[in-house]
Amino acid sequence: MEFQNGKSIFLQIADTITDKVVSGEFPAGEKIPSVRELAAEMGVNPNTIMRTYSELQAMNIIENQRGIGYFVNPEAQHIILKSKKEDFFNKVLPEVLKQADLLGITSSELKKHLDNLNSAS
Amino acid sequence: MISIKNLGFSYTKKQQPLFHQLDCELQAGSIAGLLGKNGAGKTTLLKLMIGLLFPTEGQVSIMGHQPAKREPSLLQDIYFLPEEFYIPGISMAKYVKANAGFYPRFDQDLLKRLISDFELPETKSLQKLSYGQKKKFLISFALSTKCRLLVLDEPTNGLDIPSKGIFRKVLAGSLDEDQLVIISTHQVRDVENLIDRVLMLENGRFIMQKDLFDISSQLNFSTASSAEGENVLYSEMVPGGYRVITPQTNGNSNVDIELLFNAISHGTEKMKAYVQ
Numbered sequence: 001m002e003f004q005n006g007k008s009i010f011l012q013i014a015d016t017i018t019d020k021v022v023s024g025e026f027p028a029g030e031k032i033p034s035v036r037e038l039a040a041e042m043g044v045n046p047n048t049i050m051r052t053y054s055e056l057q058a059m060n061i062i063e064n065q066r067g068i069g070y071f072v073n074p075e076a077q078h079i080i081l082k083s084k085k086e087d088f089f090n091k092v093l094p095e096v097l098k099q100a101d102l103l104g105i106t107s108s109e110l111k112k113h114l115d116n117l118n119s120a121s
Numbered sequence: 122m123i124s125i126k127n128l129g130f131s132y133t134k135k136q137q138p139l140f141h142q143l144d145c146e147l148q149a150g151s152i153a154g155l156l157g158k159n160g161a162g163k164t165t166l167l168k169l170m171i172g173l174l175f176p177t178e179g180q181v182s183i184m185g186h187q188p189a190k191r192e193p194s195l196l197q198d199i200y201f202l203p204e205e206f207y208i209p210g211i212s213m214a215k216y217v218k219a220n221a222g223f224y225p226r227f228d229q230d231l232l233k234r235l236i237s238d239f240e241l242p243e244t245k246s247l248q249k250l251s252y253g254q255k256k257k258f259l260i261s262f263a264l265s266t267k268c269r270l271l272v273l274d275e276p277t278n279g280l281d282i283p284s285k286g287i288f289r290k291v292l293a294g295s296l297d298e299d300q301l302v303i304i305s306t307h308q309v310r311d312v313e314n315l316i317d318r319v320l321m322l323e324n325g326r327f328i329m330q331k332d333l334f335d336i337s338s339q340l341n342f343s344t345a346s347s348a349e350g351e352n353v354l355y356s357e358m359v360p361g362g363y364r365v366i367t368p369q370t371n372g373n374s375n376v377d378i379e380l381l382f383n384a385i386s387h388g389t390e391k392m393k394a395y396v397q
Binding site: 006007008009010011012036037039040041042043044045046047048051 | 150151152286288289290291292293294295296314315316317334337343372373374375376
């Protein structure tokens, strides 16, 4: 697996896991791969995976059942969507607006696209 | 697991010492990368660690024992995969039968799995294998010994592209908490994301010894359109702009070990101060 530049690897792996939780590949309440299994699958240092799991645990996305393994928190999808929305409003949207401003795009031009947002799906 | 104190070494008395006052501590449960230019002394240092060479000054201690004494109780817990090796013209099964007995924790099932992961063919003579295949067999053997200290000298040399990926996967997946792996390499990309601690050797001394996580929280690695800027500690031109190192302001960045190596090797004092 190739990693993008920028973000620390343990956070990139956390993103991969949250994506799998959102997509349902890792269903709520189910067990996820162990630290060693994921390390082997990705060819990444087990201590890095450990850090990813601690981070996800701190965010209440997964929980550790001592001696059994890590499980997806039943509320995980909800928590992930909430944090991704926050990210969208705090980071993604301001960047889009900044770009639009630079290119001289008016709010009425943008509005046409915004109006399509929910009808499209 | 490894404790090196005040280590000095020279091959002959007339020669300038290769190492002078080296100190190093490494713990179990880690994969450490030993990086350095050609001729920096990586292999010599590894040989000092495992008792193939004797220190002229100072001390090397492995799990509380001096490797130079070559006690069997310690040797059965150390495996060294040299860069240049000899492999006899016998079958894998015979090789394993003759050598596995030296290692009390040898894991036959693991060996079978690794041989199949590396897609090594059955053969009557190990000498009939290509260089890369021989190396993959010895890597498989090394991991199967389950030795607490595994020392791998340029393990990815001679491995084809898919095998390098398999190497990372088998290494990441077959280690226990009580093991320490030291990998020397000048091909940083081969071990990126695999190692968690970096030792950089230059001119007979360590120019850096650090956990990658600590580096990622101190330094930021990014691509920028310009190399200018007050905060830029080091920069290199690449397609699409400049790879730059700046002090970390918030969070963590991915560590570009190659850039870091060049930065410390050629960089400013300010850069060096960050990693001391």
